[in-house]
Amino acid sequence: MSERAEWLARPAKEELARKLRVVAWIVSAVVLLLVGLMQRVRLPLPEGWDTSMLPPFHATVNALGAVVLVAALVFIKRGRVGLHRAAMMVAMVLSVLFLLSYVAYHITNDPTTYPEDAPMRGLYLALLLTHIVSAAVSFPFILFTFIAAWTNRFTAHRRLARWVFPLWLYVAVTGPVCYLMLRPYY
Numbered sequence: 001m002s003e004r005a006e007w008l009a010r011p012a013k014e015e016l017a018r019k020l021r022v023v024a025w026i027v028s029a030v031v032l033l034l035v036g037l038m039q040r041v042r043l044p045l046p047e048g049w050d051t052s053m054l055p056p057f058h059a060t061v062n063a064l065g066a067v068v069l070v071a072a073l074v075f076i077k078r079g080r081v082g083l084h085r086a087a088m089m090v091a092m093v094l095s096v097l098f099l100l101s102y103v104a105y106h107i108t109n110d111p112t113t114y115p116e117d118a119p120m121r122g123l124y125l126a127l128l129l130t131h132i133v134s135a136a137v138s139f140p141f142i143l144f145t146f147i148a149a150w151t152n153r154f155t156a157h158r159r160l161a162r163w164v165f166p167l168w169l170y171v172a173v174t175g176p177v178c179y180l181m182l183r184p185y186y
Contacts, residue, residue: 002079003079003080003081003082004079004081006081007081007152007154008154010152011152012151012152012153013151013152013153014151014153016151017147017148017151017153020147020150020151021144021147024140024143024144024147025140027143028139028140028143031099031139032136032139034103034107035103035136037107038103038106038107039106039111041107042107042108042109042110043107043108044108045108051104051105051108051109052186054101054102054104054105055105055112055179055182055183055186056179056183057101058098058101058102058105058175058179059175059176059179059180060176061094061097061098061101062094062098062171062172062173062175062176062179063172063173063175063176064094065091065094065095065098065172066169066172066173066176068087068090068091068094069087069091069165069168069169069172070169071083071087072084072087072088072091073165075087085149088146088149091168092146095142112182112185112186113185114181114182114185115185118185120181123181124178124181124182127174127177127178127181128178130170130174131170131171131174131175131178134167134170134171134174135171137167138164138167138168138171141160141164141167142164142168144160144164145157145160145161145164145165148160
């Protein structure tokens with residue numbers, strides 16, 4: 001039996017999936033609340049703390065996430081389910097690391113804005129807007145896709161992944177692009 005057939009033969013864990021979907025909705029609501037708060041709340045940093053290394057760190061983590069997502073796709077296309085699963089775990093860890101660091105940075109720093117007279121402002125704002133909307137829309141569905149795989153609901157996982165994967169990859173690629181466009185203005 002192939003590695004893929006072994007995975008597909010595992011029984012679905014419907015009760016666990018139901019419970020985890022509730023958790024995913026709660027986590028999604030908390031994350032959206034935190035992202036909304038980081039636009040309005042500023043917490044002072046302790047004396048001597050420097051967070052200037054965080055924006056390039058965020059871009060790097062996002063770029064690594066994009067690479068890992070593409071690797072995960074290659075693995076599953078080749079039937080390497082174990083490697084696909086490992087890559088997706090890495091992608092999830094990178095996303096959590098990014099999210100925690102990103103919120104911490106933006107709750108302690110004023111936003112950097114793209115100058116109104118800059119020639120690429122329209123392109124930057126279009127990329128940023130689509131990046132933010134895609135990130136907000138995809139977040140709970142990334143969790144649902146992960147939960148479907150975790151609970152052996154592979155038909156649901158494949159159905160979700162077909163549209164969640166490109167959206168997640170778009171977010172992971174446009175994040176670093178937006179950073180590179182904004183970098184001269186930090």
